[in-house]
Amino acid sequence: MTAETAPAPQQDRPAAGDQGAGSGGTLKGRLQQFLAFGSLVVICVFFAIADPIFLSYGNITSILFATVVIGTLALGATFVIITGGIDLSVGTGMALCAVVSGVLITNMGLPIVVGVLGTLVFGALIGFVNGLNIAVLGLPPFIATLAMMLVAGGLALVISGSAPIYFDSTAYTDISTGSIIPGADFPNAVLIMAAVAVVAGVALSRTVLGRYTYAIGSNEEATALSGVNVRKWKIVIYTLAGLFIGLAGVLISARLGSAQPATGMGYELQAIAAVVIGGTSLSGGKGSIVGTVIGALIISVLNNGLQVLAVPQEWQNVILGTVIVVAVYADRARKRAAA
Amino acid sequence: MDATSQDTSDAPRGGAGERTLLSVEGVTKSFPGVRALDGMRLDLRHGEALALVGENGAGKSTLMKLLTGIHTPDTGSFFLDGEPLHVTGPRHAREQGIGIIHQEFNLMPDLTVAQNIFIGREPRKAGFMLDHRALNSRAQELIDRLALPLDPRRTVASLTVAQQQMVEIAKALSHDPRVLIMDEPTAALNDAEVRTLHQLIRRFLRPETGVVYISHRMEELTSLCDRVTVIRDGRYVETLRTDQVSTQEVIARMVGRELDAKAGPQNVRQDRETLLSVSGLSTKALLDDVTFELREGEILGFAGLMGAGRTEVARALVGADPVTSGTVTLRGRRLRITNPAHAARHGIGYLSEDRKQLGLLVEDGVDTNMALSSLKERFTSFGFVRDRAIRSRAEELVAALRIRTPSVGQTVKNLSGGNQQKVVIAKWLVKECDVLIFDEPTRGIDVGAKEEIYRLLNELAQQGKSLIVISSELPEVLRMAHRVLVMAEGRVTGELAAHEATQEQVMHYATLRPGAPTAPAAAHDSTRPRIPEAGK
Numbered sequence: 081m082t083a084e085t086a087p088a089p090q091q092d093r094p095a096a097g098d099q100g101a102g103s104g105g106t107l108k109g110r111l112q113q114f115l116a117f118g119s120l121v122v123i124c125v126f127f128a129i130a131d132p133i134f135l136s137y138g139n140i141t142s143i144l145f146a147t148v149v150i151g152t153l154a155l156g157a158t159f160v161i162i163t164g165g166i167d168l169s170v171g172t173g174m175a176l177c178a179v180v181s182g183v184l185i186t187n188m189g190l191p192i193v194v195g196v197l198g199t200l201v202f203g204a205l206i207g208f209v210n211g212l213n214i215a216v217l218g219l220p221p222f223i224a225t226l227a228m229m230l231v232a233g234g235l236a237l238v239i240s241g242s243a244p245i246y247f248d249s250t251a252y253t254d255i256s257t258g259s260i261i262p263g264a265d266f267p268n269a270v271l272i273m274a275a276v277a278v279v280a281g282v283a284l285s286r287t288v289l290g291r292y293t294y295a296i297g298s299n300e301e302a303t304a305l306s307g308v309n310v311r312k313w314k315i316v317i318y319t320l321a322g323l324f325i326g327l328a329g330v331l332i333s334a335r336l337g338s339a340q341p342a343t344g345m346g347y348e349l350q351a352i353a354a355v356v357i358g359g360t361s362l363s364g365g366k367g368s369i370v371g372t373v374i375g376a377l378i379i380s381v382l383n384n385g386l387q388v389l390a391v392p393q394e395w396q397n398v399i400l401g402t403v404i405v406v407a408v409y410a411d412r413a414r415k416r417a418a419a
Numbered sequence: 420m421d422a423t424s425q426d427t428s429d430a431p432r433g434g435a436g437e438r439t440l441l442s443v444e445g446v447t448k449s450f451p452g453v454r455a456l457d458g459m460r461l462d463l464r465h466g467e468a469l470a471l472v473g474e475n476g477a478g479k480s481t482l483m484k485l486l487t488g489i490h491t492p493d494t495g496s497f498f499l500d501g502e503p504l505h506v507t508g509p510r511h512a513r514e515q516g517i518g519i520i521h522q523e524f525n526l527m528p529d530l531t532v533a534q535n536i537f538i539g540r541e542p543r544k545a546g547f548m549l550d551h552r553a554l555n556s557r558a559q560e561l562i563d564r565l566a567l568p569l570d571p572r573r574t575v576a577s578l579t580v581a582q583q584q585m586v587e588i589a590k591a592l593s594h595d596p597r598v599l600i601m602d603e604p605t606a607a608l609n610d611a612e613v614r615t616l617h618q619l620i621r622r623f624l625r626p627e628t629g630v631v632y633i634s635h636r637m638e639e640l641t642s643l644c645d646r647v648t649v650i651r652d653g654r655y656v657e658t659l660r661t662d663q664v665s666t667q668e669v670i671a672r673m674v675g676r677e678l679d680a681k682a683g684p685q686n687v688r689q690d691r692e693t694l695l696s697v698s699g700l701s702t703k704a705l706l707d708d709v710t711f712e713l714r715e716g717e718i719l720g721f722a723g724l725m726g727a728g729r730t731e732v733a734r735a736l737v738g739a740d741p742v743t744s745g746t747v748t749l750r751g752r753r754l755r756i757t758n759p760a761h762a763a764r765h766g767i768g769y770l771s772e773d774r775k776q777l778g779l780l781v782e783d784g785v786d787t788n789m790a791l792s793s794l795k796e797r798f799t800s801f802g803f804v805r806d807r808a809i810r811s812r813a814e815e816l817v818a819a820l821r822i823r824t825p826s827v828g829q830t831v832k833n834l835s836g837g838n839q840q841k842v843v844i845a846k847w848l849v850k851e852c853d854v855l856i857f858d859e860p861t862r863g864i865d866v867g868a869k870e871e872i873y874r875l876l877n878e879l880a881q882q883g884k885s886l887i888v889i890s891s892e893l894p895e896v897l898r899m900a901h902r903v904l905v906m907a908e909g910r911v912t913g914e915l916a917a918h919e920a921t922q923e924q925v926m927h928y929a930t931l932r933p934g935a936p937t938a939p940a941a942a943h944d945s946t947r948p949r950i951p952e953a954g955k
Contacts, residue, residue, distance in 0.1 A: 287802050288795050295791055298780040305739060305777055306792040306846065307763025365782055 115410065116359055116374045123378065127385035134388050141266060143377075143384045148256070148269040149174070149332045151376035153351035154358075155280045156207075156324025158372045159317050161355050162284075164297040164364025165221035167318070168348050169210060170325050172233030175344030177203045177329025179236045182245030182339035185252060192252050200326040206232060207322015211315030229348065236341040245339040256334035269331050276327065281369035293317055297364025353400070354379055357407045378403070439501070440465045440629040441517075441598045446495030448481055455481040459495070460655040461631075461648055463598065468620060468630040470640040470647035470661070474673055474865040478653040479633050483600060487512045487519055499598070518596030520587050522603040522863070526575045533558030533571035536590045561593050565619060581612040581725060588619060599623065600631040603863070605639060609725040609891045610926070617643050637666040637866065638894065649673055674867040691715045694885045695767075695854050697736060700745030705731050705909040709745070713854065713885045718876065720900025720917060721889040723929050727906040729889040730772060733856045737762035737769040749854070763792055768847035772859035772889070774836075778843045781832040785824055786813035788831055788842050793850045816845040820875060837868025844875065855879065856887040861895065873899060893922050907931050 127134040153170045160167045180202045185195035206228065213224035247253060256269040284290040292313045295303040304310040328347075333339045358375030360367025382403060386396045443461040447454070456478045463469045473479055484490045486497065488506035497504040499515065506512045512519070526535050533555045534541075542553035558571035567585050575583055584604060591599060601620075605613045613636075620630055620643065632644055640647055641661045649656040649672045656672050691714040700709040705728045713719050721729040734740040736747060738756040747754045749765055756762045759769065771777035780788055790798050790809040798809050813827040820841045824834055831842055840860060847855055860876065861869045876899060880886055890896045896903055896917070903920050905913040905928035913928030 286804055288799050288804060289802070291787075291791075291794055291804055294783070295780055295787075298782055299776070302771075302777050302779055303791065305737075305759050305769055305771060307760045307768070307850065308791065308794075309758065309760040311758075365780075 115414065116357065116371055116378070116407075119407070120374055120378050120381065123381055123385065127381070127388065130385075131388050134385060139384065139388070141270070143380050144270045145267045145335075146384060147376050147380040148267075148273045148335075149328050150347065150350045150354055150379060151273050151373060152276065152324055152328040152331060153347060154354040154372045154376050155277055155369065156321035157348075157351045157355050158280070158358075158360055158367055158369060159284065159293050160221070160321045161352070161360050161362060162293050162297045162364060162367045163314065163317055164300065165214065165314075165318075166225060166352070166362070167207075167210065167321050168222065168225040169206060169228035169232055170321070170328070170351055171347035171349075172229050172236060172344035173203065173206045173322070173325040174328045174332060174347060175339075175341055176206070176232040176236040176239075177326045178333035178339035179240045179245060179341050181330055181333050182247065183239060185249075186245050186247055192249065195252075196255070196330050199330050200323055203324070203326020203329060204319050204322045206325055207319040208315065210322065211318030214318065215311040215314040229345075233344060236344065240339065240341040242341060244341070247333065247337055247339075253334050253337050256331050269335060272327075272331065276324075277369060277373050284369050289313070289316065289320075294365055297361075297366070299365075350379060353404055357404060359411055375407075378407075438465050439463065440467075440499070440627075441504075441631075442498045443482070444496055444498070446482070446485065446492045446497070448485060448490060448492050455653050456485075456492075457653045458655065459650065459653065462658075463629045463631055465629060466624055466626045467646065468624060468632050468644045470644035471631055471633045471650065472637070472640070472647055472669060472673055473650040474867055477650050477673070477865075479650065480602070481653070483519060483521075483602060486517055486600065513594045513596070516595070516597035517600070518591040518594055518598070519600045520591050520602065520604060524583055524587055526583060526586060528576035529574060531572050531574055532562075532569050532578075532586050532589075535575055535586055536561065536571075536593055538590075558589075561589055565589055565592060565622070567619070579726060581608050581615075584608065584612075584616070585619075588616075592623065597628050598631065599628070600633070602633045604632075605634060605636055610893060611724060613639060636892065637669060640669070641666075651675055670866050673865075691717065694750060696748045697732075698746050698748070700732065700735055700747075701743050702731060702735050702740060702909075703743055704740075706735060706742075707909045709906075709909075709911055711904055711911065711914075713887065715885055716880050716883045717902065718880050718886045718888055718900045720896035720903040721887060721906060722893060722896045722903055722925050723906035725891065726908075727929065728909040729906055730858055731909070732906070733769055733858055733887065733889060736856065737767055739769070763850060763852070766850070766852045767854040767856070768792070768850060768852040769856045770840075770843050770847065770858060770860065772862060774839055774843060774863075775832075779831050779839060782830060784828045785817065785822070785831060785834070785842055786810055786827040789813045789816060789827075789845045789849055792846050797849065812849060813845075816848060820845055820848075821871065835868065836864045837871065840864060840868075840872060841875070844879075852884070854885050854887070856889070858889045859891065860888060861890070861892070869895075893925055897922070897925070905929050 124134075133139060153174065157167050157170060177199050181195055181199040184190045184198045185192060190198070210221075210225055210228050213219045213227070214221050217224075250258075254268065255272075256267060258268050259266050260268050260271065284293065292303070292308055292310075295306075295308065296310055296313065296317075300310060329339075332343075354375035355367070355372050356362065356375070357378055358368070358371030358373070360371060379400065382400055383396055386399060391399075439462045441461075441463040443459055446456055446459040448456040459478065459482060461469075461471070461482075471479060481490070485492050486506060488508040488511055497506070499517075504515060506515060506517070509519075527538070530538070536558050537554055542550040542557065544550045555571045562569050562571060565588070567589060569578075569582060569585055569589070575586060578586065588604075599620075604616060608616060617639070620632070624630060632640075634640060644661055646658055647661050647664070647669060648658045649669060651673060659669065659672075693712045694715045695713040696711070698710045701707055709728075709732055711719070721732065723729050731740065735742045735745075736756070738758045738761055741757075747756060749767070754761075754765055756765070756767075762769065775781055780791065786809050789812070794804065797812075798805050810827055816822070817824060817827055822834075822838050822841045822845070824838060831839055834842065844855075857876065861872050864872065873895075876886060876888065880901075888896065888899050890899075897920055898917075900917040903915045903917050903925065904911050905915070905925055907929055912931040913924075915924060915928075
């Protein structure tokens with residue numbers, strides 16, 4: 081058996097786009113995204129007809145702005161969920177990271193660049209500990225990250241003394257609210273999330289890390305017996321998800337101008353909802369970044385549109401819950417039909 | 420059911436009547452794109468065990484699905500005792516007296532034996548309270564009647580595969596079926612366990628009952644069944660008397676061509692260098708001082724009864740299970756292997772007995788599976804995966820190993836067992852491993868494809884790869900290997916040159932008690948040979 085020959089040019093498949101090995105860049109995978117994208121369009125058209133204000137530039141940017149935090153958390157969660165795991169610590173972890181950012185920048189007076197990098201590293205550390213607990217101690221991901229959710233939520237209150245930490249410098253808040261595009265009034269946070277989503281999409285579909293993410297979710301034991309160091313890669317993947325937690329912490333605190341230690345709870349479930357609506361399977365092995373971005377957009381479009389229509393706040397969650405059921409059921413029905 | 424304990428004789432012959440118990444007439448069933456069954460016929464007589472053989476994809480499982488009412492036939496009909504039989508679902512099938520034991524167990528591992536047997540019809544007190552005492556005593560009654568070595572209170576997870584198989588059988592027989600259909604019941608059993616199973620089947624056979632016995636292990640058929648029905652490509656081929664036909668003739672009808680019987684190993688020159696030596700390998704659970712050497716280009720067979728520790732040796736060797744002591748030396752260099760990734764890096768690949776659970780990503784493509792073990796070192800540049808390189812390498816291997824797949828992107832679960840096994844082999848060839856450990860390489864693979872796997876393994880050895888082959892099918896080990904190690908209860912109890920080894924000798928060593936002095940290979944006292952010599 082020789083090592084390798086030149087690729088056969090006539091056998092080219094079209095580029096796999098944002099699909100990874102799991103969904104194989106197949107027609108099926110694309111159809112899923114088309115479905116999710118289609119429902120996003122339908123929802124938008126509905127709101128646009130109900131109230132034309134929905135389509136205004138101001139409203140669209142505010143929808144995108146509202147997607148940033150959930151979207152960033154959901155990007156990291158996509159990797160974890162494709163491995164067949166779950167990360168419940170992203171919400172309070174984000175609050176803790178915001179507090180850490182406040183401590184580094186406001187309390188300790190460190191330069192913003194240092195503070196932001198420190199926060200990202202701290203987020204990665206949260207994920208690293210999750211990874212150790214899961215891959216080395218062998219705890220189920222649900223338990224390990226549930227514990228981290230409590231620990232992070234508690235630490236956020238302890239470190240901040242249960243009081244918000246304010247940022248005085250506009251240079252920090254500009255990370256989220258400023259606009260690097262002159263005169264467009266388009267929030268930087270959206271651009272950051274878009275850039276990060278592209279990186280995450282490439283990482284998931286085109287790199288070794290991505291392939292192993294799908295392989296572990298598809299069949300962890302077979303992957304290990306194939307000679308892949310599954311423990312190491314799980315730690316890497318949870319650490320990566322932690323990096324996203326850190327970034328979300330920076331983005332949310334920059335947007336609010338303060339670190340709110342008690343606000344994280346609940347974001348983890350919204351992030352998971354976005355991932356699931358985007359067609360990623362909770363049992364692992366399948367999913368995509370494009371799907372997650374669409375899922376996150378669907379959630380914020382719904383929230384926004386219902387506000388525009390003056391639907392009472394209480395009803396919005398009822399509708400969101402219903403949408404999750406419909407989205408996941410439609411996905412399953414489609415898979416059953418395809419099988 | 421009541422008559423089972425006072426069974427008449429151990430012999431299946433003579434008791435079989437001429438009347439038809441179950442008959443299948445002209446059954447056709449099509450699925451989109453495939454005609455799974457085409458004018459299928461079959462007749463099962465009263466009191467007989469009828470063998471049903473055919474390659475994978477010949478239509479056996481479709482026939483079973485029709486008989487359990489999971490699908491309905493397009494045309495044709497079934498008759499039970501001359502009466503038309505219309506089955507609407509698995510439960511209805513049971514009520515009609517048709518019991519089916521599927522190849523893959525339908526047991527709940529965390530429930531007890533008794534709970535599994537009576538699942539869905541638990542004895543109750545006061546209408547809704549479970550009556551545990553009645554449950555266990557009824558299970559015990561059944562187990563006694565069938566003379567099974569089972570404890571109704573044990574959880575199924577704690578049982579061996581053979582015992583789990585017995586639970587399946589007890590469950591099926593508790594419904595008092597008239598026709599029992601068994602799909603590859605011995606795929607995971609060793610020879611001694613197969614004999615126990617056959618005794619059980621003979622006890623079940625009475626003038627008013629019958630068994631359809633589906634198997635890939637040709638040697639078994641003659642000992643259990645009088646007649647064998649051969650099907651191919653969804654069509655009935657022929658029904659033959661097992662005492663008038665040779666195994667080779669049956670196989671030829673199954674595959675529609677003659678097979679080359681002789682694919683045995685060429686001798687390895689004794690001057691070949693020792694590649695791998697394992698010394699004093701022990702684990703907490705089972706293994707005790709396992710020592711052996713493997714030469715370049717050699718096929719080393721591991722024989723032994725179920726639970727003897729053959730798979731455990733493989734898993735310990737590649738670091739999948741922790742070891743308490745022992746050294747592994749590859750080309751004179753001592754290795755410390757603590758996980759399969761280490762082993763793979765040193766060129767030692769393990770091909771598990773459980774392809775679907777441990778060998779493949781069944782939902783992924785042929786190319787993805789082949790690239791998995793060597794993604795990082797062969798198919799990436801700067802961390803990015805080179806899909807085109809993967810694809811072209813996969814295409815080469817599909818051609819070289821004659822893997823039948825429409826494309827390299829094909830989802831592996833859609834391939835036949837033999838082709839799936841080849842994908843696993845290809846995965847390790849991509850890795851360029853020197854030592855390949857095959858655990859039950861032909862389990863669940865039909866006869867024609869088995870021959871191809873044998874030939875492939877032989878070719879690999881010719882190319883200088885060193886192979887360890889673990890198999891519960893003795894004829895397979897004797898035929899494939901240059902040298903055979905026999906294990907019993909976690910120890911190596913004997914070593915034989917394969918071309919001289921007989922099944923009796925192997926069985927002698929396989930049944931040695933640990934600690935007992937190693938007797939010479941004479942072994943007149945050991946288990947009677949039940950299986951005819953391989954390839955005759």
